[in-house]
Amino acid sequence: MSTHTARQGIYNVLTGRAVCPAPRPDDEAEGLLAAHRAEVVAERDTQFVAWLLKKAREYPTDPARQENAADAIARLASKVQRGAVRPNNLRTDFFQPGHTYTHVDDGTDWKFRVDTVTSCPEDGERTALGWRHFKGEWEPYAYDEDDYDIHLCVGLAEVTEGGEAS
Template sequence: MSARDKLYAYAGTPSVLPESMLDEALDTYRAEVVAERDAEIMRWLGKKAREYRATGSPQHALQADTIELMASKISRGAVRPDNTRLPAGGAPDFFQPGHAYTHRDGSTFRCVAVTTHPDGGERVALGWHTDTADWTFVAVRNINHWNHEYDGVQPPAEVGEGR
């Protein structure tokens, strides 16, 4: 039973309170709660950005810029349930063999294979990393790399389209 269903039960039969009025009240309340939550998130993001900038580190300045961009997207309403879903056909949730990915620093990773650790079950991608100085070497990438360094930076490209 959803929270909305429970509230319907608490409110009584439709003859006491029409369902459309209850729906409107619940939707209004939800919008208020979401607005309060978003305001709190933006305050927290602003605090984090100020903390990073205060260090004076160039790397932290870049992180502060990213944090401020996230806060801006939330304040503009750009983060909504209808635009955070995967596109039709889905998008990969991890590296895919045969694709090249661009790292945030501009280097590339060409995924050759994906496997799992025999004991822990952690998924890892094996492939070729070409750094910004054009040195290429074998590399292993895990889910943290995907989530924080590659995902969303550039969609997968066929090997040969990238570097």
């Protein structure tokens, strides 16, 4: 059996890169297309699961801030329907430029808007540079990777411009 993906097989046939002295039988073509669809669905499902796990980590633990299960599911379904699940919004290993973060349950007005991420030339440790909102004031601020890990422990969530948790 070949080690390339179904997508690569289809690409090779369509571009003439496959050794193909005669047209392929219908069942072989259908098999390649079905295998490609299965690969795409598996990749999409992996993205959905990663996104749902990210949302679960961000879900408020304070009962006063929780919504009922039906409303939470409807809100998540709406986000899926309008395309909110994308590979570039699943990265959760560090602050991302152009994003604003807040804590979901700590009762403060803390926010951090990330303008850029840089890394130390010596050890490669990343530092996010941006603006922190705390106690009613915005100030320039930097957080490093250890700070990010600490914030995850207290319920870090990305927020949109309008303040809705994404």
